[in-house]
Amino acid sequence: MDKFIIKGGKNLSGCVEISGAKNAILPIMAASLLTKGKSVLHNVPHLNDIKMMAHVLRVIGARIDFEGETMEIDATHASFCEAPYELVSKMRASIYVMGPLLARFGSAKVSFPGGCAIGTRPVDLHLMAMEALNAEITIEHGYVLAKTKKLKGGNITFPKVSVGATANALMAAVLAKGETNIYNAAIEPEIGSLIDFLNLMGANIKGKNTDHLQIAGVKELHPAEMTMIPDRIEAGTFVIAGAITKSPITIKNCVPEHIQILLEKLKETGCEFEISEDSIKVIPAENILPTDIQTQPYPLFPTDLQAQFLALMTLAEGTSRIEDTIFPDRFMHVAELNRLDADIMMNKNAATINGVKSLSGAEVMATDLRASAALVLAGLAASGQTTISRIYHIDRGYERIEEKLKKLGADIKRIKG
Ligand code: EPU
Numbered sequence: 001m002d003k004f005i006i007k008g009g010k011n012l013s014g015c016v017e018i019s020g021a022k023n024a025i026l027p028i029m030a031a032s033l034l035t036k037g038k039s040v041l042h043n044v045p046h047l048n049d050i051k052m053m054a055h056v057l058r059v060i061g062a063r064i065d066f067e068g069e070t071m072e073i074d075a076t077h078a079s080f081c082e083a084p085y086e087l088v089s090k091m092r093a094s095i096y097v098m099g100p101l102l103a104r105f106g107s108a109k110v111s112f113p114g115g116c117a118i119g120t121r122p123v124d125l126h127l128m129a130m131e132a133l134n135a136e137i138t139i140e141h142g143y144v145l146a147k148t149k150k151l152k153g154g155n156i157t158f159p160k161v162s163v164g165a166t167a168n169a170l171m172a173a174v175l176a177k178g179e180t181n182i183y184n185a186a187i188e189p190e191i192g193s194l195i196d197f198l199n200l201m202g203a204n205i206k207g208k209n210t211d212h213l214q215i216a217g218v219k220e221l222h223p224a225e226m227t228m229i230p231d232r233i234e235a236g237t238f239v240i241a242g243a244i245t246k247s248p249i250t251i252k253n254c255v256p257e258h259i260q261i262l263l264e265k266l267k268e269t270g271c272e273f274e275i276s277e278d279s280i281k282v283i284p285a286e287n288i289l290p291t292d293i294q295t296q297p298y299p300l301f302p303t304d305l306q307a308q309f310l311a312l313m314t315l316a317e318g319t320s321r322i323e324d325t326i327f328p329d330r331f332m333h334v335a336e337l338n339r340l341d342a343d344i345m346m347n348k349n350a351a352t353i354n355g356v357k358s359l360s361g362a363e364v365m366a367t368d369l370r371a372s373a374a375l376v377l378a379g380l381a382a383s384g385q386t387t388i389s390r391i392y393h394i395d396r397g398y399e400r401i402e403e404k405l406k407k408l409g410a411d412i413k414r415i416k417g
Contacts, residue, residue: 001389002391014250019230023093025228029053031201039072060082061080063076082109107147111142118332126164133156153217154176183212187298193229240309241408292322315356333370336364340360340362358383362382
């Protein structure tokens with residue numbers, strides 16, 4: 001297993017370019033299964049989760065060519081309606097094939113995702129949505145079996161906001177007979193981008209960026225070509241890199257509006273920004289002020305930036321509180337940050353962080369994707385050397401992060417395992 005060795009305390013400068021958004025691309029790849037023919041996706045980064053989804057689609061029978069940043073998905077010969085345990089257990093997002101397979105073939109067999117480092121993460125809302133669209137669900141031997149003679153439009157009211165269940169419901173409803181209404185839908189930019197792709201395929205979805213989506217089912221879809229949106233979580237991570245290392249770096253190829261809440265919170269810590277349509281320049285604070293956050297669905301503070309923001313708060317002048325209401329157990333990074341001399345205490349789903357004057361390098365272990373990013377940020381600010389093991393987690397969702405950081409002047413090295 002690869003490791004990162006970071007010699008902290010360096011000032012960063014220059015620009016970093018943001019890659020395409022993993023969490024927007026994964027459902028769009030699955031949506032390509034909805035029709036015969038070749039869909040083309042641009043601005044696709046080489047991430048392990050994306051390669052894993054490509055593998056899931058290949059098992060189903062799709063042909064995938066991935067060169068440079070362009071991915072072609074030809075689902076003409078897709079026929080095997082199954083996502084097996086070996087793949088789903090490695091990547092939960094494999095469940096995204098359920099909606100498209102049901103819609104196109106009337107059947108899907110998807111392994112129940114197992115445990116996950118950030119919490120229990122049930123899939124009941126995905127199943128509820130499929131049932132509302134006339135699918136019959138049974139559970140056998142660790143697999144969800146979904147079947148239908150024909151999906152029919154229906155009303156789906158989600159009791160809580162779910163990005164994944166909204167995406168699956170959309171992908172099933174586009175080919176259902178009649179109209180579907182989704183209430184309390186997720187409004188994350190990744191859902192907006194899936195709606196754009198489905199509408200390019202010939203679907204009829206109204207209500208983008210609102211929590212009420214109306215879908216008029218169509219008889220068939222056709223392949224589409226689209227450029228993927230920039231990754232707001234990668235952008236946010238680099239903005240925090242500027243803040244924590246007190247460096248005036250510029251984040252390019254991003255959509256500042258997608259991380260407005262992060263920028264507002266960072267302003268409370270003393271940071272300023274120069275913002276254009278697609279770039280953010282960080283004007284860092286000399287002294288980092290404490291502030292509290294609570295994660296919530298978009299447009300409020302994203303759980304996917306909680307760990308990174310927490311890393312920043314370890315160096316604030318005072319006490320801050322960070323609560324995660326989406327994934328209450330997503331705090332594995334806390335024990336690791338404390339190994340770097342941070343002072344963090346946990347109480348249920350909230351961390352109280354007493355800011356310290358400095359962090360000091362140590363050996364730490366990455367436990368999940370965003371936790372790894374938090375450790376990298378802390379390592380950049382810590383004095384001395386930080387060694388982060390199990391960085392395969394970070395390769396799931398950050399493209400060449402060490403190269404991007406090195407270009408900004410960081411002293412970070414990947415040691416091959
Ligand atoms: N939930 C249920 N039942 C369900 C589905 C979700 O109770 O059937 C709960 C979850 O346990 C959680 C809440 O609903 O408490 C929201 O979960 P959601 O379904 O929105 O999460 P997800 O679709 O599984 C996506 C991202 C996550 C991100 C969350 C929240 C992808 C592939 N994953 O997960 O990203 O944290 O939305 O924004 O899009 C990451 O990139 O590091 C990551 C974990």
